[in-house]
Amino acid sequence: MNPRNMAPVMDAKINDFVVKFANVNGSGSASANSMFAKAIYRMGIPVAPRNIFPSNIQGAPTWYEVRINEQGYLARRGGQVELMVSVNPQSMTEDVAEVCPGGYFFYDNTYPLDFNLIRDDIHFIGLPLTEITNTNFDNPRLQQLFKNIIYVGSLAYLIGIEFAALESIVNDTFAKKPKLIQPNIDALKLGFDEAQRQFSEPLPLQLKPSNANQGKILLEGNAACGLGAVFGGATVCAWYPITPSTSVAEGFEKYAKQFRIDSETKEHNFAVIQAEDELAAIGMVIGSNWNGARAFTATSGPGVSLMQEFLGLAYFAEVPSVLIDVQRAGPSTGMPTRTQQSDILISAYASHGDTKQVVLFPGNPKECFELTADAFDIADQLQTPVIMLTDLDLGMNEHLVDELNWDDSRQYQKGKVLNAQELDQVERFGRYNDVDGDGIPYRTIAGTHPQKGAFFTRGTSRDEYAVYTEKGEAYERNMERLNLKWQTAPQYLPKPIISTKDKSAHIGVIHFGTSAEAVREAIDMLAEQNHRINDLRVLAFPFHAEVTDFIDAHTHIFVVEQNRDAQFKTLLVNELEMDPKRLNSVLHFNGDPISARIVFDNIQAHLSTITSADVA
Amino acid sequence: MSFLKPSFRHPKSPTNRLGLTTRAYEGTISTLCAGCGHDSISAAIIQAVWGLGIPPHRVAKMSGIGCSSKSPNYFLSQAHGFNSVHGRMPSVTTGANVANRDLLYLGVSGDGDTASIGMGQFAHVIRRNLNMLYLVENNGCYGLTKGQDSATSDEGSTNKKGRVNPYTAIDLVSLALDLGATFVARSFSGDKEQLVPLMQAAMTHKGFALIDVVSPCVTFNNHAGSTKSYDYTREHVEAAGVVDFVPTSQEITLDQIEGSTKVVDLHNGDKVQLSKLANDYDPHDRRAAFDAVQDHKQRDRLLTGLIYVDPTAENFHDILNLPSTPLNALAQEQLCPGESALKSINNALK
Ligand SMILES: Cc1ncc(C[n+]2csc(CCOP(=O)(O)OP(=O)(O)O)c2C)c(N)n1
Ligand code: SF4
Ligand SMILES: [Mg+2]
Numbered sequence: 001m002n003p004r005n006m007a008p009v010m011d012a013k014i015n016d017f018v019v020k021f022a023n024v025n026g027s028g029s030a031s032a033n034s035m036f037a038k039a040i041y042r043m044g045i046p047v048a049p050r051n052i053f054p055s056n057i058q059g060a061p062t063w064y065e066v067r068i069n070e071q072g073y074l075a076r077r078g079g080q081v082e083l084m085v086s087v088n089p090q091s092m093t094e095d096v097a098e099v100c101p102g103g104y105f106f107y108d109n110t111y112p113l114d115f116n117l118i119r120d121d122i123h124f125i126g127l128p129l130t131e132i133t134n135t136n137f138d139n140p141r142l143q144q145l146f147k148n149i150i151y152v153g154s155l156a157y158l159i160g161i162e163f164a165a166l167e168s169i170v171n172d173t174f175a176k177k178p179k180l181i182q183p184n185i186d187a188l189k190l191g192f193d194e195a196q197r198q199f200s201e202p203l204p205l206q207l208k209p210s211n212a213n214q215g216k217i218l219l220e221g222n223a224a225c226g227l228g229a230v231f232g233g234a235t236v237c238a239w240y241p242i243t244p245s246t247s248v249a250e251g252f253e254k255y256a257k258q259f260r261i262d263s264e265t266k267e268h269n270f271a272v273i274q275a276e277d278e279l280a281a282i283g284m285v286i287g288s289n290w291n292g293a294r295a296f297t298a299t300s301g302p303g304v305s306l307m308q309e310f311l312g313l314a315y316f317a318e319v320p321s322v323l324i325d326v327q328r329a330g331p332s333t334g335m336p337t338r339t340q341q342s343d344i345l346i347s348a349y350a351s352h353g354d355t356k357q358v359v360l361f362p363g364n365p366k367e368c369f370e371l372t373a374d375a376f377d378i379a380d381q382l383q384t385p386v387i388m389l390t391d392l393d394l395g396m397n398e399h400l401v402d403e404l405n406w407d408d409s410r411q412y413q414k415g416k417v418l419n420a421q422e423l424d425q426v427e428r429f430g431r432y433n434d435v436d437g438d439g440i441p442y443r444t445i446a447g448t449h450p451q452k453g454a455f456f457t458r459g460t461s462r463d464e465y466a467v468y469t470e471k472g473e474a475y476e477r478n479m480e481r482l483n484l485k486w487q488t489a490p491q492y493l494p495k496p497i498i499s500t501k502d503k504s505a506h507i508g509v510i511h512f513g514t515s516a517e518a519v520r521e522a523i524d525m526l527a528e529q530n531h532r533i534n535d536l537r538v539l540a541f542p543f544h545a546e547v548t549d550f551i552d553a554h555t556h557i558f559v560v561e562q563n564r565d566a567q568f569k570t571l572l573v574n575e576l577e578m579d580p581k582r583l584n585s586v587l588h589f590n591g592d593p594i595s596a597r598i599v600f601d602n603i604q605a606h607l608s609t610i611t612s613a614d615v616a
Numbered sequence: 617m618s619f620l621k622p623s624f625r626h627p628k629s630p631t632n633r634l635g636l637t638t639r640a641y642e643g644t645i646s647t648l649c650a651g652c653g654h655d656s657i658s659a660a661i662i663q664a665v666w667g668l669g670i671p672p673h674r675v676a677k678m679s680g681i682g683c684s685s686k687s688p689n690y691f692l693s694q695a696h697g698f699n700s701v702h703g704r705m706p707s708v709t710t711g712a713n714v715a716n717r718d719l720l721y722l723g724v725s726g727d728g729d730t731a732s733i734g735m736g737q738f739a740h741v742i743r744r745n746l747n748m749l750y751l752v753e754n755n756g757c758y759g760l761t762k763g764q765d766s767a768t769s770d771e772g773s774t775n776k777k778g779r780v781n782p783y784t785a786i787d788l789v790s791l792a793l794d795l796g797a798t799f800v801a802r803s804f805s806g807d808k809e810q811l812v813p814l815m816q817a818a819m820t821h822k823g824f825a826l827i828d829v830v831s832p833c834v835t836f837n838n839h840a841g842s843t844k845s846y847d848y849t850r851e852h853v854e855a856a857g858v859v860d861f862v863p864t865s866q867e868i869t870l871d872q873i874e875g876s877t878k879v880v881d882l883h884n885g886d887k888v889q890l891s892k893l894a895n896d897y898d899p900h901d902r903r904a905a906f907d908a909v910q911d912h913k914q915r916d917r918l919l920t921g922l923i924y925v926d927p928t929a930e931n932f933h934d935i936l937n938l939p940s941t942p943l944n945a946l947a948q949e950q951l952c953p954g955e956s957a958l959k960s961i962n963n964a965l966k
Pocket of ligand 3 (some may be wrong): 682726728751754755756757758759766860
């Protein structure tokens, strides 16, 4: 049945290749695919799975790309793949084209392959998946689900996935539905045995158990944000559904149900409110925080656009609030299921009037967890919105990260909130009075004291005591104080992470968020060409002095970002009063996660235009 | 501009159960136009909260943007207020209310703030049955932006320059009834006798209470030809009955009342007593309430009073299954699962 082409056989590759699955969405492939990736993780081999999916519920093509890399380079590798698992006839033409020369195209040969697709330089390996499922299962839904499990079983034979690892995952997955354990294991065996029967030898692409995953977990950024909100003491989550942020609210609810339901009364020490739109969602968040409860919302670009007016109110009225923006490409009818880092400017300068907002940039799910928890402390301490910018790649894919930890001695930092006793000590409370000289005033929560501390919250047009005035001087004083607060802000924010490979290096890379892995790998690739490069990863805006120092210390600076307009560079230029020519942009914005190859190619191309003495 | 009021008061001013005079419930001097209906509503609020004996600082004054939304500055100085953004008072109040269930939430909005820019949030806060009093100070125009027609301006009503409004009006009372509001009332800023007990009943109601109050704008919408003027409203008002708020402590003596009477149980024994009910009006019957509103409209009358009430419906706190301790008062130990929980989460992610 297999086309008898004579493609070159590739050299053996151990623990270093890419497998891509071409599926139909809504066909139940997700759980089989994640079983595949998890089994590799359990074999101790670093793995990075990524979903590539359309804005559609059923029937459209979807892919799952798994990079396996013993050395732990886990960005998207880019380029063609070694093994394509084709379960979707619709996308076969492009899937065949994506296999590297000498690579493998695994397909369901129950139906004949269109001979127009055949390439001489790759191997076509067919198994009758549909036939096997149809003979072994009667129920059409089961046929579809088990077809996915069967190909995982076949791959176990072909590339050497430990069967025990697969079994352990089935056992864990169906711990609460033990009846399903055996049928799943049987389906895996069916696939394994059939592959063994048809192919005398496994592929040269092989997995060998390793121990590189000690102390590591596989976690999605969105779930990590939800968990971080539970740990950070959020009690209210108000949100409006939008891909790719929905699973943040779902993650919060899941963990809140686990940890925040009173064991006796069954009452909920949390509230999840599905709002009527994003305006209402952020309004609720502001209302809750104004009233002393920690609240947050999660959204994506279109939602941030709708929240602009409220973000201005929260900035001017100095109401803490936390917003998680899981960035995606462009507008709603654009590529809502593709990743980007393109909401930087609408976040940093969100709203009307003179506004500047605190922004956090986590680079992996562990940081999503930690920075979400921190965001509530930061918002309370600075009395201002905190916008956390993640992205679809980070939020909706599992990433290999260090185990999460929490310091039990940590106390929530609620900032300058006066209670009744403290108010009694105050002669005259002034909500917008800069008592400490750091630009951060004291606040009070409604209902605290019968005679003291009440004030009328409004945007501006009031003096230090929150008394109504439209005097220009009062407005100016307030705006200057807000500026002072802005200067105080960095001390509450996470510092950039600088990795200095070589103190005398002239080349520096600045990046943030999910470009981290690609940059790390690219720098190592460039090191092989004798380029010594340092890098700095920004975690927060407003920028720390370290960012300026880093730029000053290098003659060639590259800024890596996933958008067209170099938004992050704009922010650096604007805020640090930088000469734009000092900063070279590495831009990527086609909706795919950035790969090491893109970073490498861009930097290398630039470096080749300057003399070697310059960059040594 | 704002300044404190003179503190001179008649020494024998009556006090409420907290021993406070209405002085303790006042705000700064109003900057609204002299004669603005909104100021009368502020005065009624002061009477209502004082009469219920609620400590002023246990009220949260929430508003959007407009002359009406400015008015919370003119009552209850000891209460926190939040003059938020145009049309979004309901969401801010929802968040605040979920954070602390123990305060009285008094939302003040205008007809522009509610029936145009805020229509979506108005509808959804009703659906959630949020425990609050939502007051619409309805003048049929945008006062603060100088008198443009609002969406509650009646078709055929003329503006100050004589232009006839060609659009149909949104009736917030009918809308609220349709959306499932659990307390729906209408009143007139010029009728304190009705307004104060209505407010007290609404403040006692454990759920969403709307009072749509016709509140003439003397500057832009009080001329002949306007259907929201003082004169027009006085001539067209028809009360569903006489409203009395009866606190738990007070007995109702039915023999004092002439005509048809209904007593509505609110919460903890507090009651509203409706007397002189037209045609034996039953405020528990949503459909009848709807009919009555429509019927009055057709006859060019404005039905006021307590139009509908369902004191038993679950409110948002019940729906969310929130604890009796306000969320903003939960201690870190109740909120943070801690390192040991994280261990098991880590294990589940392996
Ligand atoms: C987003 C936004 N759009 C427009 C305005 C301007 N604006 C201020 S008040 C108002 C209308 C208020 O009308 P209403 O709620 O009826 O209050 P009134 O002044 O009549 O009491 C408008 C349109 C605004 N503040 N914000
Ligand atoms: S403009 Fe109209 S609504 Fe505004 S304060 Fe004057 S009378 Fe009242
Ligand atoms: Mg109005």
